Amino acid sequence: MAGYVSEAVIKRLPSYYRHLKELEREGVNQISSQDLGERMRLTASQIRQDINCFGGFGRQGYGYSVEGLREHIGHILGVDHLHKMIILGGGNIGRAIASSNSFPNNGFETVAIFDNDPKKIGTDVEGIIVQDICNLERFVHEHTVDIALLAVPAMRAQSLAEELYGYGVRGFWNFAPLDLKLPEDVSVENVHLDESLEVLSFRMMQQLCSPML
Amino acid sequence: MAGYVSEAVIKRLPSYYRHLKELEREGVNQISSQDLGERMRLTASQIRQDINCFGGFGRQGYGYSVEGLREHIGHILGVDHLHKMIILGGGNIGRAIASSNSFPNNGFETVAIFDNDPKKIGTDVEGIIVQDICNLERFVHEHTVDIALLAVPAMRAQSLAEELYGYGVRGFWNFAPLDLKLPEDVSVENVHLDESLEVLSFRMMQQLCSPML
Missing domain, CATH: 1.10.10.10 (Winged helix-like DNA-binding domain superfamily/Winged helix DNA-binding domain)
Incomplete structure (x- = not known):
């Protein structure tokens, strides 16, 4: 190419x-x-x-x-080889992605989920046990991690991304509602659900205001 | 404007x-x-x-x-007034969106969730009881429904969208991995998570192939 x-x-x-x-x-x-x-x-x-x-x-x-x-x-x-993904945040979005059966078929495998909430740590998501975020550094050093999915509150996402960058992670799939500020050798793809819904609302307003075809 | x-x-x-x-x-x-x-x-x-x-x-x-x-x-x-949303599909994505506490603050309210899986019907998602899809037509006729979130398998999404269009729904937030074919007076916003992850993979490939800055 x-x-x-x-x-x-x-x-x-x-x-x-x-x-x-x-x-x-x-x-x-x-x-x-x-x-x-x-x-x-x-x-x-x-x-x-x-x-x-x-x-x-x-x-x-x-x-x-x-x-x-x-x-x-x-x-x-690049989907002809496997990407190893970790999920930061064992809340609903993190669990939904981990439970999805479409990603493994497409070259992406969730290898770990981390959270800092004692209620979530130790719970099972499709065979993956949610780990204490304290284990993050060790895990990333001991395993290949291509992508980190950030499904944490906006106020936690930037510092967590910087921490992961420090451990060598270069791919971020960001669901937190903020723009991450990271060095140039990082790849970030955002899924801003709030924004998607706002764009839908905008399109609906436009339909209301424009004459019927 | x-x-x-x-x-x-x-x-x-x-x-x-x-x-x-x-x-x-x-x-x-x-x-x-x-x-x-x-x-x-x-x-x-x-x-x-x-x-x-x-x-x-x-x-x-x-x-x-x-x-x-x-x-x-x-x-x-158009987020200065409330949009009433129904969720089609009580799986992980549907539940994650229904459980999110960010949308109600932004002018979007989930008013019902529908599924055809007996295991999901009757379960509670943050106070909303998942209803049998058989109730869909009656519900939409009796309530204001601005937006339908489609979190159903791709093979179900098109016919369900057409059915909802017939009931008068004109806003679709589509999480199913397909392009809906609907009349022009409809607004559709897609969230294609697979595609987002593929774009991330592409960007990571580009980083690998391009010389370091």
């Missing part, structure tokens, strides 16, 4: 990956940019442009190999 | 709202575009451009009234 990829294309990559997996399940071997575009509600030209952008693929008039393209995009996304 | 607002600005609105609430809590009354920009890691000129875009505010050289701007953006986002 060569060169700069725009933020918009990056955000579309997982959607390509999902649609290609669906096509594989449906037994489709080849797909044209036209058909893929209809499925993804993008234009054929947008599809060709995107796919060129992440390395070129397929031949004019022959369409794309579904399996080949899915593998290629999976490789770009 | 007049005219077209770009998707990028829409996505930044909740972040403005969050930072302004924080500033209010810190007792800050006025803020310059420079200072707000530093806080939000945007340029002062970007801040001014955004704020102009959603209606103009503040006077050159005086900065913005924190409370005034927060109220204005809250109004644009």
